[in-house]
Amino acid sequence: MRVELLRVARDMLEAEGINALKLRAITRQAGVSAMAATPHFGNLRGLLTALATQGFEELACTLREGNGRSVKDAGLAYVLFAVRNPGLFTLMFRGDAINRHDAAFTHAAQQSFGLLGQLLAQTEPPKTHKSDVGGEVGQAALWAKVHGLAVLAIDGLLAPLVVQSGFADHQEAFLAQALDAMVGPV
Incomplete structure (x- = not known):
């Protein structure tokens, strides 16, 4: 059941x-x-927490499949996971709807973030605005960029930026180019 x-x-x-x-x-x-x-x-919060836990487990599988690939590929996998599972992805980050202190949720989230961190650590972040930020701060900055792109994509806010007609037909290519611009060709 x-x-x-x-x-x-x-x-x-x-x-x-x-x-x-x-x-x-x-x-x-x-x-x-x-x-x-x-x-x-x-209760409902418990059910939503279990569902968000399932989401992080699926995200970890998605990232694990791409382990060893480039940061851009990992970022694209992350964004496409969000695009293909918009409701679930949104729920995973809704602290008001879930119990972030649930042991299974915490474990699944940490596993996903650990895999993402490993992938992000494989590259030096692009040097922008005279910044030499690297390490954990650089990884957090890259994750923030990728996560922001995912949220913009699932909220439908990127479609107006695409000049071509049929955003859905070009969405993956557009997202890949956007990630290239954010993390650099890796």
Whole structure:
């Protein structure tokens, strides 16, 4: 039942957004009583935390598949994960909707960020604005850029910047070029 409730919640999240998620609606859609979710998640926040945990586990798999590739490739994998899972990606970073202190969530998030950090550490950040920032600060700056690009992409704010018609047809190429501009050709 836990797996089914998570599947239904994820489908609803992607179709209707986070604000539409209510525990009764999820359990009704799953065909079980509202109380059926309690032993598995406790409440809606627990269910959303489990769903966000699942998201970080999937992101870790995505990043692991690209381990050893360039920072640009890792960044593109991160952004495309967000584009392909916009509701889930948004939920993963919504501290007001999830329990960031949940042990499974913390472990999954740290695993993802650890893999991302390893990939980012493979390159020197581009020197901009007379900055020699490297190490953890440089990695955080690169992650902020990549994460910002992901958020702009899932919020649909990049489409107006693309002169070509059919942004969806050129989205991956555009994102790759944007990452190239941010991290440099790596």
